[in-house]
Amino acid sequence: MRRLADAVTETGLRRREDVLRVAVWRLDSGVPADPGLLLAASDRARVVRDLDLAARLARAAVEAGGGAPALTSLGAVLFYADRHDEAEEAFARAWAMDMDEEQRTHCGAHRAFNLFWGLGRVEAAFAVMDEVQRAAAGAPALQGVRGTRAALDLFAGDLEAARARWESLGEFADRRAVLAGASILTRLRYTEARLAECLAAVDAATAELAKEPHRLPSMSSAVYEAAAQAYLLAGDLDAADRYIATGYRLDEDFGSWPRVTIMFGSIEAQALRLRGRVADSLDRARHAVSRLRGRSVFAGLCLGELAHAHALLGEADAAEAALARAETVGMPVGPPVVVPLRRARIWTLAARGDIAGAVRAALELAEEGLPCDLPPTLHDVVRLGRPDLVAGRLAALPAEGDLIPVLVRHAHARDGAALDAVSRDFERLGFLLYAAEAGAQAAAAHRREGRQRAARAAETRAWRLARRCQGARTIALVDLDMPDLTPRQREIALLAAQGLTNRDIAARLFLSVRTVANTLAAVYEKTGVNDRTALGELLKSL
Template identity: 60%
Template sequence: MAGSWPFIGRAAQLSEIRSASRGVVVAGPPGTGKSRLAAQAVRGLDGVAWARATTAAAEVPLGAFAPLLPATPPAGNPLGWAAAALRVPVLVVDDAHLLDPVSAALVHHLVTRDGTRVIATLRSRTPVPDAVLALWKDDLVPRLELEPFSLEETAAVLEAALGGRVESATVARLWRVSQGNALYLRELVLSGMLAADGGVWRWSGPLTITPTLRETVAGRIGEVTAREREVLELLAYGEPLGADLLAALGSLDAVQHLEDRQLVTVQPDGRRLQVRLAHPLYGEVIRDGCGVLRARTMVRRLAQAVSEAGLRRHEDVLRVAVWRLDGGLPGDPGLLLAGCERARVIRDLELAVRLGRAAVAAGGGTPALAALGTVLFYTDRYAEAEEVFATAWAAEMGETARTDLGVQRAMNLAVGLGDVARARAVLEETSGLVHEVQSRQAALIMRAVLATLTGDIAVSEDLMARARDMGPFSPHGRRMISGAEAAVLVAQGRAAECLAHAAEMGAGLAKEPVAMRSLSAALTGHATHAALLLGDLDTAERFAGQGYGLEGPFHTWTRANLEFGTWTARVLRLRGRVTDALAWARDTAARLPDRSVLAGSCLGELAHAYALLGEVAAAEQALERAEATGTPIGPSVVVPLRLARAWTLAGRGDAAGAVELCLESAEGALPCDVPFLLHDVVRLGRADLVSARLAALDVDGPLVALFARHAAARDGAELDAVSEGFERLGLLLYAAEAAARAAARYRESGLARGARAAQTRAWRLAHRCQGARTLALMDLDVPSLTPRQREIAVLAAQGLTNREIAARLFVSVRTVANTLYAVYDKTGVNDRAALDALLNRPAG
């Protein structure tokens, strides 16, 4: 961490304070940094005096100013004496709401007298002396409201304090816990609960309350009566609680007093009033101060009261299950199982695991084992989940339970452990053990899902057709096959149909009484993919954001973080925001478990961004990590890695190898992947190899049509038009590359004016691509080199000898030497070191 907590942001407020000629009143909640802002505003100024008001000093007239005044006051007018003694250019009065009446009158007098600029801080929503109130009420000085840090400001402060990138989910969690309070945020970071993982700072372990934070929060809570303390403790263990329930358990008067003191908030929720603690850290500090017996007493009272009220809300089942567990009451398998299911639905997955284990221990049997295995799968504990599923599998159970268990176990085997063969065997066994139509349909649909994952679309369609031929689906079966159909549609490149299907299915899911996050995530992922295939980056980014939000309030569902973090990085890369894409990909990769089917797409995107930025060694490290941690079960895993490897090869100067890899990967690839693989061949300078194939593709949307047009373009004007098309779609990197190629074609045709215009356009677009470096953009650095000259120049700049270059490119040493001579002549440099400096100058 940096040596001192940084002062970040607040630029507008700082400017307002410094420009206030007579002074300013800075108001804000406790901990928002009012004093720090005032100190920053007067930093470097001469003749600054500070008066710090306190409750104790308020007992004595002019008590806050005592350190600034002579020891003996006069017998006459003390106000005039004090004003005469305080002849300073700038006076800062901290916590002015605590001033005694005489001190407040002195501040008012100084503001109205020329020569002293007064900067006063005070706590919002707190009574202040009349003389201080008059400062802004009578327009003597402006009042500046200082709000807590926004999410963006919190991110900036954290990154400056920690000296590195902070994972977005960690930023969001710290912001929620601190509520943007600068003081609380600082103490949370100093507690040491953040750890650097893969170059990204992440929340690691439980929330830790430091002594300073405990004392600060306890000081804000202040002295409370026994009844008020009881209400605060009940809320600390049970919030939100209905006002009626709190009144029955404690005291309504106490709740009202706490609301008046801004320690609790009361908000309407339908016909009920819900009470919460005013700040999340109040609960942490209150619980920290409760002994074991006191805590048990509180949670048992809550469990009994809410149970007697009838468990009327979904959350009541979960809360009572947890309270009973924490209170040491006998385990109720049914209640614990229901609580586990509810925790899974809201994606508080660690709590779901805890409740699932408790349900098994309480004698919940096969249903509890199945539930526990499922939540272990969601928490990426795949081997442990398989052990639990295998134990459950050996028991007797009904057809519906057997089918659900078989489907979930197969998913864990395939997606978790990468063992597709065993997953298929489980589904085959499931089909042999069940006889009801709807159970057999479910097994077939799951087999279709696996076929799609592994890239066998024809088999998937056949399996779904067989399921349809069996008869009508159950509601669950309809949802299963709709999700499978969406996957097939996007895989086939039928993007518009996929989006329409997803919209219809999403409307149905919105009417469901209980959230179905897994199905929603799958559907949203397919919709994101479809939007990208259409070139609709805005829609793709919106879907990716929706999917990222499915992780739940506790950020424990890694799948949503990984999948939609990767989609977001991909959208940003296609927009040309390559540095932003790298940041998102690094953020996402930091959350990868030891093994994951999503490692290929996630680390592939990371490597791709590194390669486009010229950081080839880092790209290669990401690819190595993907090889070690990924489970390559299908195209969604393999293709992102191959694309990234192609651009890594290009970054090493092996453009021919990159082209070969793209062409090889396009053979047998899914229709949705083929356009990008072939278009990258165009971007690598070999449009002649793929123009006919791109033109013949039967894939939806304007983007693929533009890819084909790019491949077919033969002159500068056509490439200019392609560049404009990419820019309209928001694909700025592609637009910059096409414009750079257009400039080269204009020059080859002797059209100097067109070349200059296209090169200017290419520069403008490339400078918005955050330092992206591709073969096409090298034209902007060395516009007169041919593709072969650029290829040899890149290898020479990397230190390869003429003989090594000749061996790699299958040309003679003489050809390499002659080409380098031409490169030196065109560029004006005369050795490899100078060539390296020229070629590695950032594009913007």
Template identity: 60%
Template structure:
């Protein structure tokens, strides 16, 4: 972590302060970073004097200015004497709301006199001396309202402070906890709530605050009457609470006083008037000061009162269950299981596990065991999950329970432990042990999804068809699951348009479900992302990947969503040529991999390929070795990305022939959705004749791959490059342009070769340092310093005469220099020069 907390963002505010000729008043809540912002703004200014107002100094006239004034005051005009003594051209007055009357009058006098540039900071919603208020009321100085940090600004500060990537869910939780308050954000990080793993900082929870932050917040809360403290206690344990509900628990007058003091907020959510603490960290301080017996009493009353309302909202069942659990033993397994199910749906897996175990302790029996086994599977604790499911399997069950247990146990055996054979045997046993049609269909449909994953697409399609011919499929969950499996099979077969049609239809069915069904949603988004990538629609692919990433839930506990869709995001970024960004996304995904699992090859293969493209070969091989050690090579979705990364690592080490041989062999084993990318890699590595007749498939991207493989002239390669650029595949565009340059050069077309090479160079600059064999002999246009200077001015639109006047040279010199620039770069006018040099 950086020794001093870094400054980041606030560019517009910095500019506004620096450009305020007479000065400015910065207003914001405590801890928002007013003083730090001003300090940054005047850091390079000369003759800056600081006045830091305090409540103690306000007891004395001109007390805040004591350090700037002579020790002996005059007998005449003290204000004029003090103003003459302040000789600094820039005066910063921090916490000006604490100034005594004489000091405030002095600040006002300095501003009106105009010799001193005054920058003052004030705390929002705090009484201010009249002389200070007059600064903006009389239009003497502009007033700037400083808002808390945005989530993006918080992320920038965190990454600079920690010296590494911060997982997005951790950024979100820190931002929500701090509400963008810089002081609170810093103290939360210092509390140790983050931990580093694989170069990525992750939330390790639970939330903790430092003693200094607790004291700061307690000071902000201030003194409380007993009834005010009671309101805050109920909110600390139960927020948000409806205003009507809270009035049953505590005094309404106390709520009104707390709202006036801005310690609580009261807002409408729909038609409900909800009361919350004004800041999330207030709850931490209030709970810290609440004894165990007192807390239990509050929790029991909260649970009883909300239960009496009929548990009208989905979240109520979870809140009541947790309140009862925290207040003592619970003998209501039904309540605990309902809450567990809801917690699992929103992917708060830690809470779901706690509720499932409590339900088991309360006599929940088989339902509690199945709930626990399912939660452990989602939490990547596969061995524990299998132990729970295996123990439950021998119990007597109805058809629904048997199928549910069989399906989830098969999920865990396949995608958790990599035991595909056992999973398929279990599903066959399940199908034969139940009689209800929907139960048998559920077991067989799950078998189709496993067959698709391991790459047996024809068998998976046949299994799915046979499932549908067993009888009418009326169970809504089966309908959605079968639609998801169909979309997956079609996407894997390279039938992307058909897959997206099924995705749309099945997605609408999922939208109508009573529960969010994140697992089915994840599988559907996986198919949609694959189809979009296959069609070259990178915007849609990234959109689906972001949707999938958000399935991780508010609590960031579902690692599979982070790994799977974080990897897809990395792939889309790599295809865009944003290789360093792809590396960052890949690292974040890889940090959430379990110690052993199915997704290692898929994720670490993408990470290794990004390393290889950046020339970081040791890191690439380290990622490959980790994948080999921790991955379960079940099928093409996870095996092919790893082997593809191995090929690119070979190429980066100079063994292009070995890379090509590996890619050709891999293409014979890959899924149809993967094959065109592998064959096109051979084209990128310079051997298009080996694959020109094999690249087939639907969509504009595969068609462009085929055009690239068949391009015989520099002009055709130029056209391919332009189309790659239009689709957003910038690295591919750079490589095609570089190949065009070589083709032109081989045919003696010097000027065309230079133009293509220059374009390739310009495109490669947008690829964040990517290095590939196609770009190895790419020369940066060799412009002299004078040529570059004139070229940049011309690219900005200056005429030859304007350039000559600025550089004090002749117009002829400018014209001759530009002619040489055009010859070296291969461009022919200012517009093309601007595209090249200014991007």
């Protein structure tokens, strides 16, 4: 191993993995360790998420006299391995040592991340960043401090502070700083619901990430998460799915990394829920929950989606259990991990039959929510049957993307025809649960207007959409009636849908043409459709 290490070192360590190979060979061969080599190798192992090896190399660097830089590296590895108490111990040891400005900034940023996202100690994380800022004098160090604090402020829900710190960053010194800034900017613009700017920043960031040989998985995951969430809010479910799949590949590319599985599993559960695939959403959320290791900041994401899916399926007890578990294992450090739980609570109340309580909970969340949370939360009130309370606020929102304008029209639709159109718009976007609910509301509106045929057509269409929502039982859907055809009516309807004329059907079934015509008229009246093509589409779903 020593001879191999010497030979590869003589080549100049040209390949990316050479430093890792040489460090391991020298460590395993008993050669006195070089802390610099061990730290470089640990950093490389951390980048590719071989966290066990990265921790071994960092500990060896500490034992070899690597001092505060080695302890900082060890703490960072332990943070990514979700061993947060051990990470804080390493950071605290480093913090007590003498460090130059760059080292203290680096240590402080990692320690604050661990305190905030690992241990849920928000105030302690902010105190560390304040101390680092007082010690930082050089422009690069100050930029790093402000960028880190902007990320923490943003996740904590202090949008104004995050925006101010972002605007103070200025020009970035190198590509890593550019990418760190991009990961903040994409999340900032999404949180502000400035979707076009968010997605433009995502495109720029992904182009830069493609040039980065080490891929920088933490920054990549932040960019992909913002992209997926922005596309969901914009109403482009297919684009969101692409970024969710890209986020999942980070786990495949970098070994076992539960954090990205939990994060992107939760976003996928959300996307499936929006598509109306509620049972599939439940399964995906369960898988994400299974990756939790004790207490976690990200528990609110997956348990929120789990509770939400249970509630939409009418399983209020299971939803309550998921919410109770979140109180035990979650860390409510900011809106991204709190809002999913609060929205799940809205629909859990509705599943219990407490519609007034659900509306109150939604309105309270809308008063406190960030811009990105407002459209879906206000729309919850519309879905719960009180559009009059939120129509004005929805109309005042920036109408970016295809979804928000439909949410606004839903809030303002009062007659059956307008609600029919909204239902079709939701279906066109792929939001089948919303489409079914708007269709059911259209049926009720037509009935109030005395248009029974139109009411039956809307009800039939809503029922057909609801059947694709895997058992969803929201307030709008619970009273939907299934088109009730007799065996003879179904038989004649099937033949008509195949294109047979009334005379052909009469001959085949030994009936009179008048009987066939009268039976089809009754079928059309029951289902609300008025021609053979529409009847065929309906019968496919029965």
